[in-house]
Amino acid sequence: MKTNTRVLAMVLGMGMASMAQAAPVNYDIDTGGMHASINFKIQHLGYSWLTGRFEKFSGQYVYDAEDIKQSQIQVKIDTNSVNSNHAERDKHLRSADFLNVKKYPEAMFESTSISGSNENMTVKGQFTLNGVTKPLVIKAHKVGEGKDPWGGYRSGFEGATELKLADFNITKDLGPASATVLLELHIEGIKK
Template identity: 30%
Template sequence: MAKTKWVLDSMHSEVQFKLKHYVISTVTGYFKTFEGALETENEDFSGAIVELSLDVNSIDTTQPQRDEHLKSAEFFDAASFPKISFKSTSFTKDGDDYKLVGELTIKDVSKPVTFAIEHGGVAGDFYGNTKAAFEVTGKINRKDFGLTWDGVTEPGSIVVGEDIKLIASIQFAKQA
């Protein structure tokens, strides 16, 4: 079977992250600019190759001051490392869903990560395009990727949690 290429439809996709703030509340942020592609030889997407790239300068937590801190050298260092990238090493069926394994690169650190994938299905749109949708979830430890800034308050509360939940709703458009 020939390879089928799919391109990420950013208008119908979102990439977000969640982390604990002072251990008691959750902060949610988004990457507003990203791109990606999927290539498969199978109708069921097993064995697909997935690549994603996030623009660090597009980070948005709805608080401009916090966003600037996240872009600074204390966190993502967007000036030196403007992209976060992911390239899959395997995409396998896991019951009705999938398991996606690959290399995640943040700053100059690349590590293997695993994401759970829920396949939303394939459908045609009003313009004759074929779309495939996926819900992606996973968790990483920010310190594994060199995001080591820590703030501790006077009474000893940790300002930023180490675990980051990643959630993405991704839609791909099949290429002719």
């Protein structure tokens, strides 16, 4: 009887441990600029690519390795932090012609569903830019996860999407090759 009780306790303990591992995990996005970035690129006259990034953003996500559908993400971007490596151009990008940062200092993405697998995720959500909210789909995958050297736990993902400037009331005519912006997202989270 004693042995049966021990075996039952071990089985229950192992079951509880596996349930704990399967639970969703909350992460803060590492926004120090060292391990996460939000980059963009847009064609210049159809001849080359102009690239840049947003230096300041924040967010968090819930990641469930066992059930991707339970995962979610929220990111806020400081649009004033745009950096295309050219001060005068950045000033223009901040103006009402483009990001209109005085009126709309923040862009935001909030997921509505996440599906697929760790290798091939589809993240659907609402993206707000320049005062306009539209649906946006991000194709993403998990890069990895594990303990860090400082006693924390991290996970990382990358993804990409594209958006049409006109959909967000950015109507400055840059030519047909420059109507679409590509966004590249590199996200690393630190477990809360």
